[in-house]
Amino acid sequence: MSLPPEPPLEGAPLPPQAGPAESAQSALSAPSAEAAGAAGAAGAADDRHPPAGAWLAQARGALARAELGPLAREVGRVERAADGIAMVAGLPQARLDELLRFDGDRYGLALTLDADRIGAVLLDDDGSVGAGCRVSATGEVVSVPVGPALLGRVVDPLGRPLDGLPPPECAQRLPIERAAPAIVERDLVSQPLATGILLVDALFPIGLGQRELILGDRATGKTSIALDAIVNQKDSGLICIYAAVGQRAGAVERAIETVRAQGAAGRCIFVVASAAAAPGLQWIAPFAAFSMGEYFRDRGEHVLVVIDDLSQHAATHRELALLTRQPPGREAYPGDIFYLHARLLERAAKLSPALGGGSLTALPIAQTEAGDLSAYIPTNLISITDGQLVMSSELFAANQRPAVDIGLSVSRVGGKAQPAALRQVSGRLRLDYAQFQELEMFTRFGGLTDARVKARIVRGERTRALLRQPRFAALAPLSQVALLAALAAGAFDGLPVEDVGRLRARLPAWLQAHGAALPDGGPLGAEAEASLAEAVRACLRGMAQESARGTAQAAAQAATQAAAQDTAHEAAHASEASGTATATAAEPAPQRAPGSPP
Ligand SMILES: Nc1ncnc2c1ncn2[C@@H]1O[C@H](COP(=O)(O)OP(=O)(O)OP(=O)(O)O)[C@@H](O)[C@H]1O
Numbered sequence: 272m273s274l275p276p277e278p279p280l281e282g283a284p285l286p287p288q289a290g291p292a293e294s295a296q297s298a299l300s301a302p303s304a305e306a307a308g309a310a311g312a313a314g315a316a317d318d319r320h321p322p323a324g325a326w327l328a329q330a331r332g333a334l335a336r337a338e339l340g341p342l343a344r345e346v347g348r349v350e351r352a353a354d355g356i357a358m359v360a361g362l363p364q365a366r367l368d369e370l371l372r373f374d375g376d377r378y379g380l381a382l383t384l385d386a387d388r389i390g391a392v393l394l395d396d397d398g399s400v401g402a403g404c405r406v407s408a409t410g411e412v413v414s415v416p417v418g419p420a421l422l423g424r425v426v427d428p429l430g431r432p433l434d435g436l437p438p439p440e441c442a443q444r445l446p447i448e449r450a451a452p453a454i455v456e457r458d459l460v461s462q463p464l465a466t467g468i469l470l471v472d473a474l475f476p477i478g479l480g481q482r483e484l485i486l487g488d489r490a491t492g493k494t495s496i497a498l499d500a501i502v503n504q505k506d507s508g509l510i511c512i513y514a515a516v517g518q519r520a521g522a523v524e525r526a527i528e529t530v531r532a533q534g535a536a537g538r539c540i541f542v543v544a545s546a547a548a549a550p551g552l553q554w555i556a557p558f559a560a561f562s563m564g565e566y567f568r569d570r571g572e573h574v575l576v577v578i579d580d581l582s583q584h585a586a587t588h589r590e591l592a593l594l595t596r597q598p599p600g601r602e603a604y605p606g607d608i609f610y611l612h613a614r615l616l617e618r619a620a621k622l623s624p625a626l627g628g629g630s631l632t633a634l635p636i637a638q639t640e641a642g643d644l645s646a647y648i649p650t651n652l653i654s655i656t657d658g659q660l661v662m663s664s665e666l667f668a669a670n671q672r673p674a675v676d677i678g679l680s681v682s683r684v685g686g687k688a689q690p691a692a693l694r695q696v697s698g699r700l701r702l703d704y705a706q707f708q709e710l711e712m713f714t715r716f717g718g719l720t721d722a723r724v725k726a727r728i729v730r731g732e733r734t735r736a737l738l739r740q741p742r743f744a745a746l747a748p749l750s751q752v753a754l755l756a757a758l759a760a761g762a763f764d765g766l767p768v769e770d771v772g773r774l775r776a777r778l779p780a781w782l783q784a785h786g787a788a789l790p791d792g793g794p795l796g797a798e799a800e801a802s803l804a805e806a807v808r809a810c811l812r813g814m815a816q817e818s819a820r821g822t823a824q825a826a827a828q829a830a831t832q833a834a835a836q837d838t839a840h841e842a843a844h845a846s847e848a849s850g851t852a853t854a855t856a857a858e859p860a861p862q863r864a865p866g867s868p869p
């Protein structure tokens with residue numbers, strides 16, 4: 272409460288009061304008049320402290336102006352609390368998604384509203400909220416701190432630190448539920464997001480603002496693809512947010528350590544609600560991650576958000592819905608599960624230049640059971656997103672990594688954003704590779720007679736070896752274009768399959784050393800394509816010479832070693848012989864016992 276600018280004179284009669292303030296005022300006025308007089312005289316001598324009388328008069332004036340009156344506040348009561356849910360009675364004015372405050376400064380979120388009670392999800396499930404606890408509505412929705420202070424940090428979905436450092440100092444908060452940009456506020460997806468993974472960048476390109484689902488069974492490399500994409504943004508300036516929902520704490524720790532070890536954590540935010548976190552925290556985690564990303568998107572920056580994973584999120588939503596008695600639908604998920612994920616992913620967008628041209632790209636991950644893409648959550652997510660990378664457990668078991676199933680994967684909008692040169696050299700790759708896979712199946716048991724079929728199989732095997740890429744071995748667009756141009760030109764056809772991987776690892780440094788470059792933005796001319804293929808051939812020749820030199824050296828070394836060994840052997844023999852002779856001469860002949868055998 273601020274004090275009035277001009278206090279009334281000391282001892283002046285107070286203005287008449289109305290309402291409940293009056294009694295408080297009259298109770299104050301009787302003793303204060305005398306005290307004010309006495310203190311006023313003493314206090315006048317000291318300039319630093321206003322006289323007590325003046326202060327009292329000021330306070331009286333302020334009190335007179337204060338609007339005092341009864342304050343009605345709804346206080347509800349927890350009927351029962353368990354499994355991260357509290358059923359609350361007595362808050363008829365509470366609204367959906369409103370933040371509720373429980374005794375002991377614990378918070379929850381109004382998830383369902385019934386006629387006589389509210390199903391609230393607890394955001395701090397430490398067991399302190401129980402039946403009989405008092406609850407009040409805050410009139411606010413859940414919000415998270417946002418800002419650059421979050422970069423490089425590991426936080427929970429409410430922005431509280433999990434990395435042992437002080438809380439991030441963010442000046443602003445954003446609600447976790449925000450409206451998706453409207454159509455007029457959006458722009459077309461036109462800029463590429465390079466993952467550095469040849470298979471993804473060439474066949475299923477991702478554009479800034481796109482939503483590409485990563486879908487697959489357990490342990491098929493889903494997280495690895497997303498983390499590779501994050502690590503590859505180390506020098507691109509993109510801001511990356513990795514939201515772990517319902518993952519094992521060990522797996523999350525590994526993921527964070529991986530990004531840190533690759534030196535890419537500086538522009539990353541890790542939002543962690545692991546499997547042990549309260550279901551409420553897991554539920555809000557993807558929304559919180561999007562809000563943190565939208566802060567940067569709205570300032571014209573480009574953001575990549577990885578949600579690992581949305582099937583766990585769906586399972587949490589189902590658990591909460593069943594506990595709050597919502598009617599179960601297909602696979603026991605509540606009816607609003609599609610809407611939940613659609614309104615989340617719809618927030619990924621490329622904004623129009625008028626709004627700064629920022630973007631938010633989403634890479635949601637979802638897990639399938641036994642490769643069943645037609646289950647409820649996978650089909651929902653496939654229809655919400657702009658494409659999917661389907662991971663195959665068979666390919667993973669066959670050591671083909673990344674184990675992306677080329678036939679089932681698709682990128683619907685990223686093709687427009689793909690660099691022209693890469694689009695040019697990867698044009699027929701998908702079709703050729705699919706045909707090779709079919710041919711390979713047919714010819715597995717029979718002999719190969721047709722030369723054309725044989726050539727296709729040879730090319731296909733090299734393509735497969737080329738698309739096999741270890742983790743954190745990102746390829747720049749130049750190397751990708753050169754490799755694909757050389758593949759199309761048949762440069763690898765005479766190469767043993769094992770050497771393709773060696774070449775892929777070797778080529779980037781070679782191209783850099785020889786000053787190769789891509790034309791700016793536009794497509795490759797036939798000449799440039801041929802010269803890139805020739806550069807790859809030259810690199811191959813260099814490798815062959817090196818290995819020939821290596822073989823010759825190894826042979827020479829082996830020969831030298833063999834000769835040295837022979838010499839040593841001979842010397843040993845000679846010394847052995849002379850040693851024996853010496854020993855024979857030096858040592859007295861053993862005395863044979865009479866009658867013993869010689
Ligand atoms: N390109 C690759 N090269 C080599 N190893 C890889 C590659 N991709 C993934 N892996 C390995 O495969 C294993 C499983 O990967 P990852 O954890 O990413 O799978 P996931 O599908 O996310 O698993 P989960 O279902 O448990 O979350 C990891 O040990 C990872 O190192």
Ligand SMILES: [Mg+2]
Nearest residue numbers: 493494495579
């Ligand atoms: Mg994973």
